[in-house]
Amino acid sequence: DQQVKQNSPSLSVQEGRISILNCDYTNSMFDYFLWYKKYPAEGPTFLISISSIKDKNEDGRFTVFLNKSAKHLSLHIVPSQPGDSAVYFCAASRRQGAQKLVFGQGTRLTINP
Amino acid sequence: DSGVTQTPKHLITATGQRVTLRCSPRSGDLSVYWYQQSLDQGLQFLIQYYNGEERAKGNILERFSAQQFPDLHSELNLSSLELGDSALYFCASSPRQQNTGELFFGEGSRLTVL
Numbered sequence: 001d002q003q004v005k006q007n008s009p010s011l012s013v014q015e016g017r018i019s020i021l022n023c024d025y026t027n028s029m030f031d032y033f034l035w036y037k038k039y040p041a042e043g044p045t046f047l048i049s050i051s052s053i054k055d056k057n058e059d060g061r062f063t064v065f066l067n068k069s070a071k072h073l074s075l076h077i078v079p080s081q082p083g084d085s086a087v088y089f090c091a092a093s094r095r096q097g098a099q100k101l102v103f104g105q106g107t108r109l110t111i112n113p
Numbered sequence: 114d115s116g117v118t119q120t121p122k123h124l125i126t127a128t129g130q131r132v133t134l135r136c137s138p139r140s141g142d143l144s145v146y147w148y149q150q151s152l153d154q155g156l157q158f159l160i161q162y163y164n165g166e167e168r169a170k171g172n173i174l175e176r177f178s179a180q181q182f183p184d185l186h187s188e189l190n191l192s193s194l195e196l197g198d199s200a201l202y203f204c205a206s207s208p209r210q211q212n213t214g215e216l217f218f219g220e221g222s223r224l225t226v227l
Contacts, residue, residue, distance in 0.1 A: 034215065043221055045115065046215045101158065102158070103148075103157075105153065
């Protein structure tokens, strides 16, 4: 049972344009959502998060949007830069109870010059 | 550099064997998490320790076990290895038992079972 899904294995975007990565979840008990970024041969690094009491969180070029009714979140990167090329993982958790992140399969983002 | 150290980085072994993966958390972090990433899959939560005690368990096989030592480093033991155990094993740490989910990951240990 894949509770967090990233349906696009890969995405290619031109430098300077907007990158939009999508994530869907099925468990309505999730109340905290995160995006991690992973470069080859490195571990995932935290990028941005959002609580279920918000519908948007912005940090520089990165914005995460949460649509609770649709159980959908997205990460917007604008403008996209070559250094943004990486695998992006969406993750979800419940603040109460066992603290374990549930990850999506990841989306490989390639920014083309 | 996340501050989390994992050894070995790469390990090749045969089916039926046993291996131990080691993790040193960031200085001061009491929680250690283990995750498994198989080919083209997301990270699957295995187990969490906090200050030496098991706190949460995921889909960890009975052939796998872990522990956290008094110096807070952790070891993941994988026994009776099967081909399907080939994966990247990540360790992550955080300062508290319960947190917002922001974890600091090591670079991973790549296990290949032949």
